[in-house]
Amino acid sequence: MIKGVDDIAGLVISQASLEDLDELEALERRAFSVPWSRKAFEAELSGNEFSLILIARYAGASPHVAGKPLNERPRVVGYICAWTVFEELRFMNIAVEADMRRRGIGSELLKKIMEIGISHGTQRALLEVRKSNDSAQALYARFGFTSYGARRDYYTNPTEDAMLMSLEPLTLSRTII
Ligand SMILES: CC(C)(COP(=O)(O)OP(=O)(O)OC[C@H]1O[C@@H](n2cnc3c(N)ncnc32)[C@H](O)[C@@H]1OP(=O)(O)O)[C@@H](O)C(=O)NCCC(=O)NCCS
Structure with missing residues (x-):
């Protein structure tokens, strides 16, 4: 079984809103050499009917013990963005804070957004990923995603090909659930 929220006490996943912009922008800048701009996030959150961004907030197992006031909002430690376009779920981006990875x-x-895609009737999922990005x-x-091709020089800084990956039919395998 893949690790899930049960392994990460204090993790809450919800739909992002414009109130999350500052944290999303900051996380994005730490995670990518060519980060999405604030305007890009704004467009996803308010001007794109196809787009969905989920954020993960992490309070820590015992936030008060960690010295944080209880009324402080848990920090954003990850996000995922995907578009539901008719029968396709197109992954646009995903990032997790470096100190919270492999948990x-x-x-x-990914699981939550796939569940939403499946509930909307999407049949397949598509994404691009840097050729060198082994972890993603x-x-x-x-x-269950497999590679179906490449797109030459798709990325900048550094210039790099994209590996194209897909999952069809779009299902969550038993090992994931
Ligand atoms: C890719 C990324 C989102 C993964 O997030 P994560 O929270 O660390 O992922 P998980 O802990 O759920 O990892 C699940 C599985 O993915 C694989 N994986 C994740 N990171 C890996 C790594 N660094 N090396 C090898 N396998 C890795 C493993 O199979 C892992 O399972 P395991 O920990 O039980 O071995 C994160 O590394 C990240 O934010 N990277 C920078 C941004 C980025 O490159 N985004 C992708 C854009 S296409």
């Missing part, structure tokens, strides 16, 4: 948060975000490819492979 199942990326998997949980490994994550997608665990969900």
Whole structure:
């Protein structure tokens, strides 16, 4: 079984809103050499009917013990963005804070957005990933995604090909659930 929220006490996943912009932008800048701009996030959150962004907030197992006031909002430690376009679920981006990786948060975000896609009747999922991004490819492979091609020089800084991956039919395998 892939690790899930049960392994991460204090993790809450919800739909992002414009109130989350500051934290999303900050996380994005830490995670990518070519980060999405604030305007790009705004467009996803308010101007794109196809787009859905989920965020994971982590309070820690005992936030008060960690010295944080109880009324402080838990920090955003990850997000995922996908478009539901008719029968397709198109993954646009995913990131988890470096100090919170390999704890199942990326998997949980992926699982939740796939569940939503499935509930909307999407049949397949598509994504692009840097050829050198072994960790993201490994994550997608665990969900059953396979490579179906490449897109030359798709990424900048550094210039790099994209690996194209898909999952069809769109299902959550038993090992994931
Ligand atoms: C890709 C990313 C979102 C994964 O998030 P995560 O929370 O660490 O993922 P999970 O803990 O759910 O990992 C699930 C599985 O994916 C694979 N995986 C994840 N990171 C890996 C790594 N660094 N090396 C090898 N396998 C890895 C493993 O199979 C892992 O399961 P395991 O920990 O039981 O071995 C995270 O590494 C990240 O934010 N990277 C920077 C941004 C990025 O590259 N985004 C992808 C854009 S396409």
